[in-house]
Amino acid sequence: AQSVTQLGSHVSVSEGALVLLRCNYSSSVPPYLFWYVQYPNQGLQLLLKYTTGATLVKGINGFEAEFKKSETSFHLTKPSAHMSDAAEYFCAVTFTGGGNKLTFGTGTQLKVEL
Amino acid sequence: DTGVSQDPRHKITKRGQNVTFRCDPISEHNRLYWYRQTLGQGPEFLTYFQNEAQLEKSRLLSDRFSAERPKGSFSTLEIQRTEQGDSAMYLCASSLQDSIYGYTFGSGTRLTVV
Numbered sequence: 001a002q003s004v005t006q007l008g009s010h011v012s013v014s015e016g017a018l019v020l021l022r023c024n025y026s027s028s029v030p031p032y033l034f035w036y037v038q039y040p041n042q043g044l045q046l047l048l049k050y051t052t053g054a055t056l057v058k059g060i061n062g063f064e065a066e067f068k069k070s071e072t073s074f075h076l077t078k079p080s081a082h083m084s085d086a087a088e089y090f091c092a093v094t095f096t097g098g099g100n101k102l103t104f105g106t107g108t109q110l111k112v113e114l
Numbered sequence: 115d116t117g118v119s120q121d122p123r124h125k126i127t128k129r130g131q132n133v134t135f136r137c138d139p140i141s142e143h144n145r146l147y148w149y150r151q152t153l154g155q156g157p158e159f160l161t162y163f164q165n166e167a168q169l170e171k172s173r174l175l176s177d178r179f180s181a182e183r184p185k186g187s188f189s190t191l192e193i194q195r196t197e198q199g200d201s202a203m204y205l206c207a208s209s210l211q212d213s214i215y216g217y218t219f220g221s222g223t224r225l226t227v228v
Binding site for chain 1: 118120145147154155156157158159162169170205207209214215216217218219220221222224
């Protein structure tokens, strides 16, 4: 069985500061990992994904994440936060042959302050 | 193609009534997924289709829930005899078969049972 743990249900940063959202996963087979962003009353938008290959993946809006197998982590970062980054962020995991069914974490609400 | 469409966006219903939601996926996507998201939680898998075949159902999908995708295009999710615990955002997503590159989500249908 797979699972995802997102540490910190709420994260607050100042505009221009580093954003770090944490995600740890559990999977008995090689995982595929995703970060999604959700704005209020909207669906989820894919930010970035790790499947195979390079462990540092870059996504949209300046976000990136690094897959660290030894730490079972896939933390999301952005060097400089913008007010428009305020949203809820979800980490998710699946694996090949799993029907592409995603298992999501409980989400991290990012607040960006002036 | 305008992405994944869900209708209605919001639905308020009285306890005990039946409701039906519709999802129109991206036309070339043959996989379609339904997820449920309650407040403060990540989306939870309900069921998915490959073309018109329903390949997997979660144990979350009680007997009161039924989903169809009759012609392998749009899908409907029906909830019979709604309960207050059914109040949630119902998300539809689509993908290409064996796509490990993430889904495209619709904006969701928010159900409130009063």
